[in-house]
Amino acid sequence: MRRGTGSKFAGAAFALIVSLSVLSTGSQATALDNSCVLDDGVLTVSDLPTGSSVITCDAVGRVVAHEGLSVTIPEPGVGVLGEALTVDGTTDEFGVDVAEDGTVSYNLGDAPDASGESPTGGADIPAPVVADPEDASQAEADTGSEAADSTSGDVTEDEDSDVLSSNGPCSDGAYTTKDLKEYGTYNWYVGDGGMPAGLSRTDAKWAFYDAIDNITDSSNNCGYTDQVGARANFLAGTAREASINSNSGCGDNDGLSVWDAGDLKDSHVAYTCSWHWAILGAANDLREADVRFNTHDHDFTNVVRSNCSNKYDLRSVATHEAGHVFGLGHVGSGHENLTMYTNSFTCQTTARTLGKGDVLGLRKLY
Numbered sequence: 187m188r189r190g191t192g193s194k195f196a197g198a199a200f201a202l203i204v205s206l207s208v209l210s211t212g213s214q215a216t217a218l219d220n221s222c223v224l225d226d227g228v229l230t231v232s233d234l235p236t237g238s239s240v241i242t243c244d245a246v247g248r249v250v251a252h253e254g255l256s257v258t259i260p261e262p263g264v265g266v267l268g269e270a271l272t273v274d275g276t277t278d279e280f281g282v283d284v285a286e287d288g289t290v291s292y293n294l295g296d297a298p299d300a301s302g303e304s305p306t307g308g309a310d311i312p313a314p315v316v317a318d319p320e321d322a323s324q325a326e327a328d329t330g331s332e333a334a335d336s337t338s339g340d341v342t343e344d345e346d347s348d349v350l351s352s353n354g355p356c357s358d359g360a361y362t363t364k365d366l367k368e369y370g371t372y373n374w375y376v377g378d379g380g381m382p383a384g385l386s387r388t389d390a391k392w393a394f395y396d397a398i399d400n401i402t403d404s405s406n407n408c409g410y411t412d413q414v415g416a417r418a419n420f421l422a423g424t425a426r427e428a429s430i431n432s433n434s435g436c437g438d439n440d441g442l443s444v445w446d447a448g449d450l451k452d453s454h455v456a457y458t459c460s461w462h463w464a465i466l467g468a469a470n471d472l473r474e475a476d477v478r479f480n481t482h483d484h485d486f487t488n489v490v491r492s493n494c495s496n497k498y499d500l501r502s503v504a505t506h507e508a509g510h511v512f513g514l515g516h517v518g519s520g521h522e523n524l525t526m527y528t529n530s531f532t533c534q535t536t537a538r539t540l541g542k543g544d545v546l547g548l549r550k551l552y
Contacts, residue, residue: 222238222239222242222243222244224243224244224245224248228249228250228251228256229245229248229249229250229251230250230251230252231250231252231292231294233250234248234250234259234290235290236290236291236292237289237290237291238289238290239287239288239289239290240259240261240262240284240288240290241262241287241288242288245259245290246259246260246261246262246284247259247438249435250282251280251435252280252292252294253280253294253295254278254433254434254451255268255270255278255279255280255295255433255434255435256280256433256435256436257280257281257282257435257436257459258435258436258437258438259282259284259290260282260284260438260439260461261284262284262285262286262287262288263284263285263286263463263464264284264439264461264462264463264464264473265281265282265283265284265461265462265464265470266281266282266436266439266459266460266461266462267279267280267281267293267364267366267436267459267460267462268280268281268430268434268435268436268457268458268459269457269458269460269510269515269516270434270450270451270453270454270455270456270457271454271455271456271457271503271506271507271528271529271530272453272454272455272528272529273453273454273455273484273529274453274529275518275519275527275528275529276528277295277516277518277528278295278434278453278454279293279295279516280292280293280294280295281293281295283464285464286464353520353521353523354523354541355406355407355408355523355524355536355539355540355541355542356406356407356408356409356541356542357542358521358523358524358541358542358543359542359543359546360517360520360521360524360543361514361515361517361524361526361543361544361546361547361550362514362515362516362517362526362547363469363513363514363515363547363550363551364510364513364514364515365469365470365513366460366462366469366470366472366513366551367416367469367470367471367472367512367513367551367552368416368417368418368471368472368511368512368513369471369472370417371417371418371419372398372416372417372418372419372443372472372475372511372512373418373419373420373421373443374394374398374418374419374420374421374443374444374445374475375420375421375422375423375424375426375442375443375444375445376390376391376394376420376422376423376424376444376445376446377423377424377425377426377427377428377444377445377446377447378423378424378425378426378427378446379427379446379447379448380447380448380481381446381447381481382447382479382481382486382488382500383485383486383487383488383497383500385488385500387423389488390445390447391420391423393488393500393501393504394420394445394477394504395420396501396504397500397501397504397505397507397508397538398418398504398508398511399418400501400505400508400525400538400539400540401414401416401505401508401509401511401512401514401540401548402414402416402417402418402512404540404544404545404548404549405538405539405540406539406540406541406542406544406545407539408540408541408542408545410542410545413549413552414545414548414549414552415552416512416548416551416552424442424444426440426442426444427444427446427448428444428445428446428448428459428476428477428478429444429459429476430448430450430457430459430476430478432448432449432450432451432482433450433451434450434451434454434457436459436461436476437459439461439473439474440474441473441474442474443474443475443476443511444476444477445476445477445478445504446476446477446478446479447478447479447480447481448478448479448480448481448482449480449481449482449483450478450480450482450483451480452480452482452483454480455479455480455484455498455503455529455530456477456478456479456480456503456504456506456507457477457478457480458475458476458477458507458510458511459475459476460472460473460474460475460476460510460511461473461474461475469513469551472511472512472513475510475511477504477507477508477511479500479503479504484498485497485498486498486499486500486503487499487500487533488500488501490533490534490535494532494533495532495533496532496533497532497533498530498532499530499532499533499534499535499537499538501535501538502525502530502534502535502536502537502538503530503537505525505537505538505540506525506526506530506537509525509526509544509547512548512551512552513547513551514526514544514547514548514551515547516528517543521543523536523541524537524540524541524542524543524544525537525538525539525540525541525544526543526544526547
């Protein structure tokens with residue numbers, strides 16, 4: 187009898203343990219399911235760290251910020267990047283990529299070094315650049331420099347900053363790219379409201395048009411022929427604005443690539459926000475790119491005259507921003523003569539014309 191009673195109690199105890207175990211397991215699963223609960227308001231990269239899921243965390247459409255810049259988190263399979271042209275030449279950019287499975291990764295805007303290097307920087311084009319045969323002297327000069335420019339993805343110019351600073355635009359092969367390209371035609375609009383340099387919308391359109399052509403036609407004075415397959419097409423004026431706020435934040439993409447003017451962070455002369463579809467094993471596919479010129483804090487001119495004072499040349503700035511649209515990144519100190527240098531100097535028109543590195547970067551992509 188005692189043995190039977192003991193067996194009965196033992197069975198009950200076992201059942202209780204199993205029951206508690208099931209309850210405990212269920213509680214843990216619930217806790218795990220609710221582990222990604224984001225607070226209201228603007229997120230940080232610590233709130234939604236690399237590797238997090240925007241699906242699990244219900245983060246699509248939320249704003250995430252880093253060091254004063256922000257982006258609105260896009261849907262899975264889409265990335266967004268904001269890039270600033272700054273008054274002091276510092277690198278200021280921030281972006282987020284969302285994989286098809288919802289996983290997040292960030293572009294935190296690491297500054298290019300004196301060689302303009304980045305994970306995709308250098309002059310590592312797959313084939314030698316051929317200078318325009320009509321310029322024999324340039325072709326001869328390029329014969330020696332191209333070999334150096336095509337080694338293991340690293341820019342090989344002298345590391346001495348004084349020497350780098352003295353490089354002319356046609357002898358400086360530095361560039362960086364953003365693993366982004368326009369596979370089709372970049373269709374763009376001019377936004378509503380005031381335009382830089384006090385231009386009418388029509389005149390602003392032509393200034394922007396020329397600047398974009400400088401990129402798609404690889405316009406340069408170095409003797410390089412146009413081997414860049416990038417294309418662009420102006421569509422119309424629009425009442426829409428660039429999806430860029432006054433704090434240089436990239437908002438939602440609406441499918442329209444708009445160029446306009448307005449307010450940005452006071453340290454930014456202009457800002458480009460680009461959205462792309464991710465492509466494995468190839469440069470990402472441009473979906474939309476908006477450009478805004480900071481007319482709230484800075485003055486622009488469309489014609490640089492001898493009495494110019496503290497005004498940015500609109501076409502130089504616009505050419506730089508068009509470089510971002512088509513996938514070029516910044517180059518840093520020592521590469522001031524290139525269009526994609528992090529600053530566009532006031533009352534200077536040199537950035538309207540591409541340098542060697544600018545051309546090499548476009549040829550790398552296109």
